[in-house]
Amino acid sequence: MISALEHHSNIVPWQMLRERGVRLVVAPVDTAGGFDLPGLERCLGPRTRLVALTHVANVTGEMLPVEAIVRLAHACGAKVLLDGCQAAPRLPVDVAALDCDFYAFSGHKCYGPTGIGALYGKRALLEAMPPWQGGGDMIITVTFDETLYQAPPHRFEAGTPDISGAVGPAAALDFMTQLDRDAIAAHERSLTGYARARLAGVAGVRLVGPEATAIGVVSFTVESVHPHDLATVLDQHALAIRAGHHCAQLLMDRLGLAATARVSFGVYNDEADVDALIAAVEAAQRIFGG
Amino acid sequence: MDLRELYQDVILDHGRHPRNHHALAAPSHMARGHNPLCGDRVTIFLRLDGARIAEASFEGRGCAISTASASLMTELVIGKMVAEANALFRIFRAQATEVDAPSVPVHLIEDAERLAPLTGVKAYPARQMRDARLARLGNGGEGRRRRCRRQDGVRR
Numbered sequence: 061m062i063s064a065l066e067h068h069s070n071i072v073p074w075q076m077l078r079e080r081g082v083r084l085v086v087a088p089v090d091t092a093g094g095f096d097l098p099g100l101e102r103c104l105g106p107r108t109r110l111v112a113l114t115h116v117a118n119v120t121g122e123m124l125p126v127e128a129i130v131r132l133a134h135a136c137g138a139k140v141l142l143d144g145c146q147a148a149p150r151l152p153v154d155v156a157a158l159d160c161d162f163y164a165f166s167g168h169k170c171y172g173p174t175g176i177g178a179l180y181g182k183r184a185l186l187e188a189m190p191p192w193q194g195g196g197d198m199i200i201t202v203t204f205d206e207t208l209y210q211a212p213p214h215r216f217e218a219g220t221p222d223i224s225g226a227v228g229p230a231a232a233l234d235f236m237t238q239l240d241r242d243a244i245a246a247h248e249r250s251l252t253g254y255a256r257a258r259l260a261g262v263a264g265v266r267l268v269g270p271e272a273t274a275i276g277v278v279s280f281t282v283e284s285v286h287p288h289d290l291a292t293v294l295d296q297h298a299l300a301i302r303a304g305h306h307c308a309q310l311l312m313d314r315l316g317l318a319a320t321a322r323v324s325f326g327v328y329n330d331e332a333d334v335d336a337l338i339a340a341v342e343a344a345q346r347i348f349g350g
Numbered sequence: 351m352d353l354r355e356l357y358q359d360v361i362l363d364h365g366r367h368p369r370n371h372h373a374l375a376a377p378s379h380m381a382r383g384h385n386p387l388c389g390d391r392v393t394i395f396l397r398l399d400g401a402r403i404a405e406a407s408f409e410g411r412g413c414a415i416s417t418a419s420a421s422l423m424t425e426l427v428i429g430k431m432v433a434e435a436n437a438l439f440r441i442f443r444a445q446a447t448e449v450d451a452p453s454v455p456v457h458l459i460e461d462a463e464r465l466a467p468l469t470g471v472k473a474y475p476a477r478q479m480r481d482a483r484l485a486r487l488g489n490g491g492e493g494r495r496r497r498c499r500r501q502d503g504v505r506r
């Protein structure tokens with residue numbers, strides 16, 4: 061089971077499994093694009109095997125009530141995988157306290173390089189899982205008749221690993237852990253709240269998604285300015301934002317939007333950046349509003 | 351590049367008030383385009399009278415540049431022979447994506463000049479549709495998949 065908030069990377073792999081008889085269920089979102097816990101509860105059942113949800117939604121910044129989700133899913137005998145791509149750089153994440161079964165995140169969202177990430181799994185589950193790929197380094201002994209596999213995690217890392225690729229995220233995570241993780245979360249929450257409040261004050265701007273637990277990203281549309289035109293104008297003001305569907309077409313379809321503009325914050329942003337954003341949005345309105 | 355060069359008045363005008371922005375009642379040809387990266391969906395309608403384009407229109411909307419380009423295209427192809435429209439298309443593609451200015455036959459110079467404001471996208475690779483077909487002047491049905499580069503702002 062996934063939700064309508066998911067990034068394509070938490071949709072497409074599960075769709076591929078449908079060929080093997082897996083049924084994919086999509087838990088609903090409410091009309092504002094917010095996560096719907098009772099809706100998820102209604103979808104859960106004795107045949108639910110895995111609930112794979114985002115921890116923080118990449119379009120709306122909404123933080124999901126993951127503790128409650130884990131409890132509900134476990135009560136049905138389902139395992140839980142959380143997509144932490146947006147959460148890991150922003151929140152202190154304690155996988156043991158969350159009690160999730162798997163947790164995934166990407167290096168490039170944590171100030172590290174692209175193309176590499178991490179997957180956490182509970183040891184007992186990993187030990188029960190067969191390797192998904194064979195090769196060197198993942199074995200204890202090999203004979204022509206039989207091969208004994210290493211214990212996890214080595215069992216899942218066939219071949220010479222991407223050592224140089226792993227050095228980058230390790231350094232990035234060291235950088236992040238030297239900062240106070242609670243302070244990062246507080247900083248991101250306060251910037252998100254400030255940006256939402258300032259954007260809400262601009263006539264013609266519509267914020268996408270619920271406010272309550274939003275952290276780190278703010279999606280919005282501007283009347284009479286298409287998100288891609290807005291991104292180009294903002295770029296000229298030295299503001300880098302993302303425009304488009306953000307690899308979340310399920311959500312965009314539910315919201316009836318083809319594209320939004322999205323700002324996302326990092327530890328280096330401050331309120332002056334938000335003020336510059338507001339000025340640039342108003343400049344775009346002057347160009348296209350006419 | 352200055353923003354006003356990209357967003358010239360013609361583009362802003364056609365972006366706000368696209369011409370021929372409706373479906374045709376009895377099209378002879380139709381093509382759908384969906385840009386999976388930016389989400390734009392456009393449907394183009396044609397009614398051919400022999401080898402002449404009697405009517406052209408479009409539905410759907412994207413950014414100012416894509417809306418203006420669809421709008422200007424419909425204006426320019428109406429009344430043209432299919433072969434002429436194809437020639438204009440090739441010239442425009444070259445104008446908008448290639449370094450060297452294409453040579454333009456005399457009878458198409460005026461049309462090519464009307465499209466010139468759109469060539470500002472040359473400085474913005476992310477705003478170009480790399481292998482788009484401006485109009486599939488064939489038996490449309492399912493339009494061809496279009497690709498454009500991801501639209502991310504440039505870092506400071």
Ligand SMILES: Cc1ncc(COP(=O)(O)O)c(C=O)c1O
Pocket residue numbers: 067069070114116117118143144145146166167175177
């Ligand atoms: C919530 C979320 N999940 C998954 C991804 C995909 O990560 P990757 O492209 O590294 O697979 C992203 C961002 O790209 C994301 O924001």
